[in-house]
Amino acid sequence: MLERMARPLRGVSNGIASAMGAVYRPLGAPGRLLQDFLNGSWLGHSLHAVLVDVVVGGATAVLLLDVLRAFFGIESLETAAAWVLGLAWLSALGAILTGLTDYKDTAPNSAERDVTGLHGLINIVATVAFTVSLLLRLGANHDAGFWWLLVGYLVVSVGAYIGGHVVFKYGYMVNHNAFSRGKRAKEFTPVVALAALPEATPTKVELGTTAVMLVRRGDVVHALKETCSHAGGPLSKGELKGDTITCPWHFSTFRITDGSVVHGPAGSRQVSYRARVNEGQVELQGPYD
Ligand code: FES
Structure with a gap:
């Protein structure tokens, strides 16, 4: 089903992946080092997966802090929620950057690229909602910030589900030899x-x-x-x-x-x-x- 939903976006998906290649190509050796860092080659696995954990975990914590503030009237939780959301927002920017860097090496015109593209677009929408929530909180409008966070949280949950789908169905950014290395x-x-x-x-x-x-x-x-x-x-x-x-x-x-x-x-x-x-x-x- 996700494949059917993502298929009409193929032109956009291919365009974004090609654009990422065009961004890195002229950067030469420094660009290669930047890609290595963003891919997580130094880490032993995808850096994107690490940042996504911070985004979803951070947004969950903000939601909880907002609910506690509303129920118990602990106003100081506003500040804590804004700080945690700031961290989740920065991680979301990092997740977009790392995700796009991984994404440029997907196979053109493939279902894997289509669905991964859908995952990325949905999470960009979620990041916009987080940005609005953060700005509202910085302007001391915490109640409106809560509603925008809730929207972002629901959207990012859908994006995270689709991210899991591309990893578990297509083995996206996992060790291709995991199941075929054979017995020593x-x-x-x-x-x-x-x-x-x-x-x-x-x-x-x-x-x-x-x-x-x-x-x-x-x-x-x-x-x-x-x-x-x-x-x-x-x-x-x-x-x-x-x-x-x-x-x-x-x-x-x-x-x-x-x-x-x-x-x-x-x-x-x-x-x-x-x-x-x-x-x-x-x-x-x-x-x-
Ligand atoms: S670098 Fe992608 S398959 Fe080898």
Whole structure:
């Protein structure tokens, strides 16, 4: 149902995602660092999810403070409510910024992008209501501020529900390898002859049913899971630079030695394997993450 509701917004959704790309592209390396920060690559998962907790939790607390003030006539709660709403409002601005940064890397013309776009638009409306509530409170009009907060709270609750839908249905901004990393094997398993592995060229091999990307440097081989932790892009088709590989889809960059994230949008490190050369065969053991 949400997909049907969001589908007519596809033009707007695609436009917003493209505009975000156009904003970041000219910023070069500093823009990349800003994106890393907003994606939450440094945190190990989405920064947006953290800020959303503060928005919804803060708005709930303000609602409670307003109700207590109305019932018990404790006027000093007006000030507390305004401060908490200020914090929730700042977090809402951060949530919009982080959300837009994550959003630009969704697949064009996809149901995931449509529904995520609907989620974002609804939460922008909620943020407008929070802004009006805050301004009214700063003007000492706390009763009107309560009603605008209530509107914002109801709207943000719908937005949060839709946000949960895109995470749980589409796996939006979660580790793409969460359910496919496989059980860790203690033994080393041969996957390819060293002689068949080209030097310094990302190469896809199979370890049982798992695709793995290998990079050979002389007699040393590095191994990462083939599918990118961000959204499943093929790492063996990525760009190898020094000891990093950059995914061709949205340019997450991982260290080939251990799968750690160098640049987002990926937040989760890439699954890695121990590799050794034994009697001319490349053997893998793992996975590790
Ligand atoms: S799939 Fe998005 S960066 Fe790899």
